[in-house]
Amino acid sequence: MSLVNAEGAADLLGALLDIPDTQDARSRYLSNVLTGFRDFFAVQSVTFVLGRDGRWEVDATAGTTGESGDSMRSLANTLPLTQISEAVDTGRISVDDDVCVVPLSEGPDSARQSAALVIHGAIDRARQDMIGDAAAWMNRMLVHVEASQNHRRRIEQQNLVLEASARWQQSESDEALLKAIADTACQLLHCERASIFLWDRRRGVLVGRPALGINGQTLEVPDNAGIVGEVLRTRKPCFWTDKSDKENRVNRNIDASLNFQTRSLLAVPMVGERDQVLGVFEVINHQHDSFADADAALLTDLAVHAAVAITSLRVKTKLAKSRDRLLKDAASSSVMIGQHATIRAVRENASKVAQSDLAVLIRGDNGTGKEVVARNIHFQSERREGPFIAVNCAALVESLLESELFGHEEGAFTDARRTRVGQFEAASGGTLFLDEIGDMSLAGQAKLLRVLEEKVIVRVGGTQTIPVDVRVIAATNQPLEDLIRNQRFREDLFFRLNVVPMNLPRLVDRGEDVLILAEHFLKQFRYEAGRVDLKLADDAKVGMLRYSWPGNVRELRNAMERACYLSTGDEISLPDLGLRGGQINSRGGSSMNRLLDAGNGELDRLTEATREFQIRHINGVIESVGGNMTAAAEKLGLHRSNLYRKMRQLGMSTSGG
Numbered sequence: 001m002s003l004v005n006a007e008g009a010a011d012l013l014g015a016l017l018d019i020p021d022t023q024d025a026r027s028r029y030l031s032n033v034l035t036g037f038r039d040f041f042a043v044q045s046v047t048f049v050l051g052r053d054g055r056w057e058v059d060a061t062a063g064t065t066g067e068s069g070d071s072m073r074s075l076a077n078t079l080p081l082t083q084i085s086e087a088v089d090t091g092r093i094s095v096d097d098d099v100c101v102v103p104l105s106e107g108p109d110s111a112r113q114s115a116a117l118v119i120h121g122a123i124d125r126a127r128q129d130m131i132g133d134a135a136a137w138m139n140r141m142l143v144h145v146e147a148s149q150n151h152r153r154r155i156e157q158q159n160l161v162l163e164a165s166a167r168w169q170q171s172e173s174d175e176a177l178l179k180a181i182a183d184t185a186c187q188l189l190h191c192e193r194a195s196i197f198l199w200d201r202r203r204g205v206l207v208g209r210p211a212l213g214i215n216g217q218t219l220e221v222p223d224n225a226g227i228v229g230e231v232l233r234t235r236k237p238c239f240w241t242d243k244s245d246k247e248n249r250v251n252r253n254i255d256a257s258l259n260f261q262t263r264s265l266l267a268v269p270m271v272g273e274r275d276q277v278l279g280v281f282e283v284i285n286h287q288h289d290s291f292a293d294a295d296a297a298l299l300t301d302l303a304v305h306a307a308v309a310i311t312s313l314r315v316k317t318k319l320a321k322s323r324d325r326l327l328k329d330a331a332s333s334s335v336m337i338g339q340h341a342t343i344r345a346v347r348e349n350a351s352k353v354a355q356s357d358l359a360v361l362i363r364g365d366n367g368t369g370k371e372v373v374a375r376n377i378h379f380q381s382e383r384r385e386g387p388f389i390a391v392n393c394a395a396l397v398e399s400l401l402e403s404e405l406f407g408h409e410e411g412a413f414t415d416a417r418r419t420r421v422g423q424f425e426a427a428s429g430g431t432l433f434l435d436e437i438g439d440m441s442l443a444g445q446a447k448l449l450r451v452l453e454e455k456v457i458v459r460v461g462g463t464q465t466i467p468v469d470v471r472v473i474a475a476t477n478q479p480l481e482d483l484i485r486n487q488r489f490r491e492d493l494f495f496r497l498n499v500v501p502m503n504l505p506r507l508v509d510r511g512e513d514v515l516i517l518a519e520h521f522l523k524q525f526r527y528e529a530g531r532v533d534l535k536l537a538d539d540a541k542v543g544m545l546r547y548s549w550p551g552n553v554r555e556l557r558n559a560m561e562r563a564c565y566l567s568t569g570d571e572i573s574l575p576d577l578g579l580r581g582g583q584i585n586s587r588g589g590s591s592m593n594r595l596l597d598a599g600n601g602e603l604d605r606l607t608e609a610t611r612e613f614q615i616r617h618i619n620g621v622i623e624s625v626g627g628n629m630t631a632a633a634e635k636l637g638l639h640r641s642n643l644y645r646k647m648r649q650l651g652m653s654t655s656g657g
């Protein structure tokens with residue numbers, strides 16, 4: 001046989017230099033190279049052995065017997081152990097009969113203590129140096145192969161971590177999220193169990209999740225104890241294995257309660273935003289062996305993503321809570337107070353129409369609660385989480401109407417410096433309340449009708465149609481039928497809007513609802529004014545029932561608000577309400593009305609007399625405390641700012657105070 005087989009040499013060289021770009025790069029590389037050795041040197045087999053924990057293991061082989069698990073095991077049993085040790089110890093090739101052992105200098109694998117090639121087959125002296133050189137090459141190349149494989153594995157793991165963290169973002173609850181994180185960790189790190197210990201700083205404990213129950217309790221450990229405590233303190237990964245580490249570092253009580261045996265453990269800190277430690281991420285019992293540095297790197301990556309997911313779920317939960325609170329607050333502004341039959345009927349109708357998207361036209365005088373009804377419908381409907389947008393059509397000048405309702409594109413007109421979304425788009429998914437619809441211009445009405453029919457808008461200056469999903473509720477205090485007759489309102493638009501008509505009576509026609517509403521506003525404003533014991537005096541009640549309320553509920557609300565802040569004493573009396581004397585209704589039919597037999601003129605005089613009395617009283621009190629306004633306000637049972645307000649209302653000078 002010639003010393004060099006050219007074809008075999010090229011194959012061996014190719015195998016030595018070629019780093020496979022696969023997940024199993026290392027074993028593939030070894031397999032190719034060992035096969036190259038076998039063919040080139042024409043031997044029976046070439047085996048790569050590793051010394052680990054004082055034992056020799058077959059890592060890869062190329063021979064006639066194949067590479068199955070069984071043949072590898074039987075090969076391990078027939079290794080020339082003495083010869084291998086001798087070669088490794090002396091660092092020289094050892095040849096005995098037809099077995100040649102080539103020692104390899106310390107390898108790239110950190111866990112590996114020593115390595116060698118075991119060759120079955122005759123190798124003459126001349127080729128022993130050659131095989132020694134080639135083996136050294138292989139050994140050096142293995143460093144790169146392993147680095148490349150690790151690099152590739154890391155990229156794949158990063159992708160898996162990213163995919164997992166995208167899935168975590170979908171979790172709706174803490175429990176589901178923590179379980180998903182733990183499952184991912186078990187899967188990627190090949191371990192039996194994973195737990196996240198969230199740090200409760202206030203109580204000084206780490207709370208283990210997901211639900212690792214000890215006798216039905218949550219798993220809690222002091223934040224300064226054990227391995228998790230150590231990780232929290234040092235902010236560094238911590239390894240433990242029952243083979244080599246101190247037993248007392250793990251808490252065997254937990255094992256006992258969970259009927260579990262910890263054999264190996266790895267814990268890393270979970271660091272969140274602004275470098276804050278959220279807790280500790282722990283994995284237990286590697287399926288094959290103890291945890292390595294690469295596992296710590298992977299778990300640290302997972303912990304970063306876990307911290308982000310946990311924080312963002314907390315933010316999401318907080319936002320959802322405050323959204324619910326806001327929704328509740330907003331919904332409370334839509335509560336329709338009143339027991340009058342007409343109001344009851346409106347309430348019932350509102351509940352019914354809320355379940356549909358039918359157009360509603362609410363009619364009634366100013367301040368009768370048209371917007372309250374519209375809000376009430378919105379907050380009872382499926383759209384309650386969408387926006388409620390109110391537009392006062394009377395306030396829209398013709399030139400702005402279209403842009404206000406439908407938006408405009410940048411440069412659509414001189415002042416259109418930026419694209420602007422109109423109210424229709426802004427209300428998408430919710431309700432658009434078009435107040436004072438009777439005041440809309442005819443051109444505006446035509447545009448509105450088209451949008452209602454086609455359910456799409458086109459921004460001013462734009463060409464694209466934009467679909468809008470909006471429920472429209474319109475309101476007016478105008479007699480639309482008259483406007484239609486005078487050709488100031490389009491009949492077709494009227495029919496489109498008036499699918500469900502609702503009429504709100506004037507407050508004066510709602511009987512004792514006046515007092516029910518007054519008590520409602522009293523409760524609200526006396527609380528805001530910090531005067532929780534404030535009551536309505538009888539004369540105020542009677543006066544309210546006799547009053548004609550030209551401004552309807554809005555006027556009543558304002559009167560109550562003013563009185564809650566400005567009245568003196570424990571009761572709100574009639575003058576405190578500041579009602580317009582000329583509007584007192586002497587036709588009143590309620591029993592209360594009859595209690596008050598004062599005519600309008602008398603009431604006027606009464607109001608004036610009370611005003612004078614209040615001025616005298618306030619001046620007296622200010623004088624008695626030597627002009628100290630804070631003390632005067634206190635003596636009068638008012639906040640200092642309310643005293644000033646009251647004085648201004650009474651026309652008194654406040655500059656001296």
Ligand SMILES: Nc1ncnc2c1ncn2[C@@H]1O[C@H](COP(=O)(O)OP(=O)(O)OP(=O)(O)O)[C@@H](O)[C@H]1O
Pocket residue numbers: 333335336337338364365366367368369370371372373435477553554557
């Ligand atoms: N039934 C009611 N229960 C509680 N508050 C009400 C009721 N009706 C009206 N209000 C209150 O009265 C005020 C005026 O109501 P709203 O704005 O709904 O009236 P409107 O008819 O839309 O007025 P306008 O025609 O002037 O726009 C609001 O502060 C509202 O909260």
